[in-house]
Amino acid sequence: MDLRYTEQDQAFRQQVRAWLEEHVPRRKLESLDEKKAWHRKLYEAGYLGMGWPSEYGGRDARPMEQAIVGEEMVRAKAPAPVNGLGISIVGPTLIHHGTEEQKQRHIQKILTAEEIWCQLYSEPNAGSDLASLQCRADVDGDEFVINGQKVWTSGAHNSDWGLMLARTDRSAPKHQGISCILVDMSSPGVEVRPLTQLSGSSEFSEVFFTNVRVPADNLVGEMNAGWRIAQTTLSYERGGNTLSRYTRMQESYNRLLEVVRTVKRNGTALIDDPHIRWRLGKVFADMEVLRYASLRILSRLERGERPGPEASIAKLHYSELDKAIQEVFLDILGPYGQQIAGLPDEIALEQDTEEFEPGSWAYSFAWSRAGTIYAGSSEIQKNILGERVLGLPKEVRADRVQAAAQKAESGGNGEN
Amino acid sequence: MQFDFNEDQVMLRNLVREFLTDQCPTSHVREMLTSDSGFDRDVYRQFVQLGILPFPERYGGGDLGMVEQAIILEEMGRVPYPGPYFPTVILAGSALQSSGDENAMARFLPDVCNGDLVLTLAFMEDDTGWSPNSINAEVTKDGDTVTLNGRKRFVPFAASADVILVVAREPGSTGKNGVSLIAVPKDSPGVSFGQEKMFDVTQRTSTLTFDNVSLPAENIVGTAGEAGRALESTAERAAVGAAAEMLGASRRSLEMATEYAKERKQFGQYIGQFQAVKHMLAEMLEKVENGHSAVYYAAWAQDDNAPDRALAASVAKSTMNQASRKVCGDAVQVMGGIGFTWEHDLHFYFKRSKHLEVHYGDVDHHYARVLDEVLAGRTAGAEV
Ligand SMILES: Cc1cc2nc3c(=O)[nH]c(=O)nc-3n(C[C@H](O)[C@H](O)[C@H](O)COP(=O)(O)OP(=O)(O)OC[C@H]3O[C@@H](n4cnc5c(N)ncnc54)[C@H](O)[C@@H]3O)c2cc1C
Numbered sequence: 001m002d003l004r005y006t007e008q009d010q011a012f013r014q015q016v017r018a019w020l021e022e023h024v025p026r027r028k029l030e031s032l033d034e035k036k037a038w039h040r041k042l043y044e045a046g047y048l049g050m051g052w053p054s055e056y057g058g059r060d061a062r063p064m065e066q067a068i069v070g071e072e073m074v075r076a077k078a079p080a081p082v083n084g085l086g087i088s089i090v091g092p093t094l095i096h097h098g099t100e101e102q103k104q105r106h107i108q109k110i111l112t113a114e115e116i117w118c119q120l121y122s123e124p125n126a127g128s129d130l131a132s133l134q135c136r137a138d139v140d141g142d143e144f145v146i147n148g149q150k151v152w153t154s155g156a157h158n159s160d161w162g163l164m165l166a167r168t169d170r171s172a173p174k175h176q177g178i179s180c181i182l183v184d185m186s187s188p189g190v191e192v193r194p195l196t197q198l199s200g201s202s203e204f205s206e207v208f209f210t211n212v213r214v215p216a217d218n219l220v221g222e223m224n225a226g227w228r229i230a231q232t233t234l235s236y237e238r239g240g241n242t243l244s245r246y247t248r249m250q251e252s253y254n255r256l257l258e259v260v261r262t263v264k265r266n267g268t269a270l271i272d273d274p275h276i277r278w279r280l281g282k283v284f285a286d287m288e289v290l291r292y293a294s295l296r297i298l299s300r301l302e303r304g305e306r307p308g309p310e311a312s313i314a315k316l317h318y319s320e321l322d323k324a325i326q327e328v329f330l331d332i333l334g335p336y337g338q339q340i341a342g343l344p345d346e347i348a349l350e351q352d353t354e355e356f357e358p359g360s361w362a363y364s365f366a367w368s369r370a371g372t373i374y375a376g377s378s379e380i381q382k383n384i385l386g387e388r389v390l391g392l393p394k395e396v397r398a399d400r401v402q403a404a405a406q407k408a409e410s411g412g413n414g415e416n
Numbered sequence: 417m418q419f420d421f422n423e424d425q426v427m428l429r430n431l432v433r434e435f436l437t438d439q440c441p442t443s444h445v446r447e448m449l450t451s452d453s454g455f456d457r458d459v460y461r462q463f464v465q466l467g468i469l470p471f472p473e474r475y476g477g478g479d480l481g482m483v484e485q486a487i488i489l490e491e492m493g494r495v496p497y498p499g500p501y502f503p504t505v506i507l508a509g510s511a512l513q514s515s516g517d518e519n520a521m522a523r524f525l526p527d528v529c530n531g532d533l534v535l536t537l538a539f540m541e542d543d544t545g546w547s548p549n550s551i552n553a554e555v556t557k558d559g560d561t562v563t564l565n566g567r568k569r570f571v572p573f574a575a576s577a578d579v580i581l582v583v584a585r586e587p588g589s590t591g592k593n594g595v596s597l598i599a600v601p602k603d604s605p606g607v608s609f610g611q612e613k614m615f616d617v618t619q620r621t622s623t624l625t626f627d628n629v630s631l632p633a634e635n636i637v638g639t640a641g642e643a644g645r646a647l648e649s650t651a652e653r654a655a656v657g658a659a660a661e662m663l664g665a666s667r668r669s670l671e672m673a674t675e676y677a678k679e680r681k682q683f684g685q686y687i688g689q690f691q692a693v694k695h696m697l698a699e700m701l702e703k704v705e706n707g708h709s710a711v712y713y714a715a716w717a718q719d720d721n722a723p724d725r726a727l728a729a730s731v732a733k734s735t736m737n738q739a740s741r742k743v744c745g746d747a748v749q750v751m752g753g754i755g756f757t758w759e760h761d762l763h764f765y766f767k768r769s770k771h772l773e774v775h776y777g778d779v780d781h782h783y784a785r786v787l788d789e790v791l792a793g794r795t796a797g798a799e800v
Contacts, residue, residue, distance in 0.1 A: 001425070001483050001716050002418045009417075064417065257790070281783030284790050285731045289706050291796075292713035292731075299419035313702050379691075385701055386694035390674050395689045 020076035035082040039113035056107045063301035070244030086110040086117035097221040120150045120164035131174045137166035146212040156205035178226035182218040199366040242294040309388040312381040319371035326368040337361045432491040453576045454620040455499035461531030476529030481719035486660035493664025496768040498618040500573035506657040508535035514646040515638035536577040538568035548592040555584035564629040574622035592644030597637040616767035654776040655733035656714045662740040665765040669747035703739035710735040724796040727789040734782035740769035
């Protein structure tokens with residue numbers, strides 16, 4: 001064991017910190033163009049897509065360097081890059097599974113935010129059970145014809161392109177008839193209808209596809225291999241950057257420490273209330289464990305090991321912890337914790353959410369409720385841990401029972 | 417950055433596991449339940465002679481760090497080992513080492529390292545607090561003689577210890593000022609023992625009474641009245657060590673419950689197929705893995721003398737207190753009626769964890785310490 005950052009890492013951190021100090025926008029980014037410009041600046045400084053191969057605009061950076069950038073961005077209160085899904089999911093998917101033409105056509109524009117991407121996976125009837133998706137892509141000559149609906153699509157209203165999972169073989173068992181397709185969101189027949197979220201803003205949408213024509217060249221990987229590809233992209237989503245999530249929590253915590261020193265309740269400063277002190281101690285201890293666990297994952301990544309199903313531990317941990325912590329913050333802050341604008345300066349939280357909402361305790365609280373739903377809900381993570389890490393037998397599920405019955409009938413090759 | 421064990425550490429873990437599997441299976445643990453001392457002195461001696469103690473080589477130790485001690489204690493938690501390793505090596509040993517008293521070390525450590533000498537630390541008193549404020553036992557010095565008065569409780573393996581390191585204060589002193597550490601041979605006149613029978617029957621603890629115990633002043637370890645610092649560092653190592661032992665007990669409980677969930681059928685299916693059971697086990701796994709991160713980070717922070725070492729020790733202990741309560745407790749739940757029998761080994765882990773929860777600082781103690789460290793700025797800081 002050796003948990004020290006190397007001198008190289010520390011020098012890199014100083015460099016990133018200095019750059020951010022100089023370049024982080026002083027005022028809130030309002031328009032999409034401003035957000036794109038900031039994204040582009042980050043890219044030009046070499047801080048986006050860092051781990052990608054240099055031939056595709058990355059710099060083959062080590063996981064540690066990426067983690068350092070993530071942490072320092074939070075610390076500097078830097079706005080998140082506008083093409084988050086493009087960077088975290090689409091780029092890696094194309095690098096691993098795309099054709100050379102696809103890589104040449106898309107990757108650079110993802111990095112520069114010239115083209116913004118969204119992820120078209122979930123459907124009204126296919127959430128956790130993603131493989132039951134129904135949106136169809138039928139082959140017609142050298143095109144796909146797409147019909148169906150997607151939902152909860154983050155950033156769809158700003159997106160130029162979407163990475164879609166669609167059904168290409170309806171006779172195959174559900175996991176085996178899905179393909180991964182790149183869809184130009186400006187194609188005729190694509191309709192985006194923003195949904196207002198619990199937090200009050202409209203970051204995700206429902207998206208309708210009516211006879212949308214997409215060149216067959218936009219297929220990623222093999223026909224009907226979409227499920228496998230999606231599994232790898234989901235694993236980029238899971239457990240990837242827990243350290244920066246920790247840093248985000250820590251920034252809020254530090255702010256809370258300032259607040260509890262100045263705000264009084266019942267005539268006593270909050271920091272002098274033993275009950276509040278107990279909670280502050282506990283929250284910090286819990287956050288520290290997330291930091292240690294993040295370092296543990298990071299040190300494995302550094303050795304070139306990819307997170308397997310254990311990534312589910314990290315996902316479960318940080319998302320559930322975030323919920324617990326935000327509850328404590330709101331308990332301590334009382335009504336101020338639920339005020340979304342106009343807080344007294346000594347209480348306000350400056351950190352904007354990753355979704356560009358103005359910083360407020362209430363928004364951070366609201367978003368903590370999303371973290372245990374998306375990218376595999378907590379219940380799904382527990383299934384994965386139970387079955388793939390502990391090796392417990394799979395649960396009896398209606399779809400499995402049906403698939404087994406069909407298989408018995410037809411002598412076919414059912415999934416599961 | 418390297419979080420996983422290096423080759424030597426893996427070898428150490430394997431060595432300890434092999435030894436304990438061989439010499440100390442649960443059948444042996446059961447045999448010890450009815451023995452007087454609660455442990456087998458030969459097994460203890462052989463274990464210590466593996467050369468794995470943290471003490472300097474000049475005293476016969478293996479010069480190993482806290483990470484290595486955590487590895488050893490995690491393995492002991494998996495047994496769970498009955499015997500005075502913890503009080504001798506982690507409690508008294510750390511106190512001797514951090515006292516910096518070369519004479520005391522030269523006097524005791526060589527015999528500790530060859531397994532001939534069992535030590536313990538008498539800290540806790542009637543109020544059961546785990547800080548210097550709870551020390552009321554008094555030591556007075558008169559020329560070359562010191563006199564000790566007071567009562568200690570829950571002193572681990574005191575009845576088997578050859579020498580007891582007693583924490584006492586100068587009359588009139590408060591807090592960590594004026595606190596001394598006195599080496600008391602067990603047969604000194606005025607020392608009396610009362611055996612306590614505990615829920616974790618593998619633990620042998622005693623109430624010790626010191627009634628005008630008179631000893632040569634050279635039995636003061638370190639400088640009289642200045643043991644506060646050494647005891648702080650001992651407390652940190654004890655917290656990390658206990659957390660490591662709880663980690664072992666928890667991981668073993670998780671393994672047993674998982675195996676059972678794969679074999680036991682009810683309602684025509686394995687109980688591990690029920691989501692209520694599966695999810696319970698998944699949560700236990702999460703607690704165990706996070707506990708591992710906390711324990712080994714804290715152990716490393718001790719070895720590295722990191723600025724957040726006290727913080728990390730408190731994080732590790734509070735984390736394992738919560739985790740082992742859940743993991744060992746839920747293991748009993750998963751195993752149903754069998755888990756509630758004496759016959760099944762599970763209860764050993766359940767009780768060992770429970771025992772360690774209230775020693776070396778409970779969650780309240782450690783959460784308070786965490787906040788104190790944070791407010792004092794003794795945190796890691798990302799740039800470290
Ligand atoms: C803020 C936000 C942003 C999102 N962005 C995107 C996006 O950009 N693109 C995209 O494609 N999707 C996106 N999603 C959708 C997200 O992936 C889904 O919400 C998620 O997969 C859960 O599906 P669902 O909402 O249909 O819930 P359901 O699957 O219906 O789940 C409802 C409840 O049932 C539980 N449940 C389901 N199955 C099981 C099971 N087998 N065992 C136990 N419990 C179970 C779940 O845990 C949950 O508690 C986003 C969601 C949110 C909240």
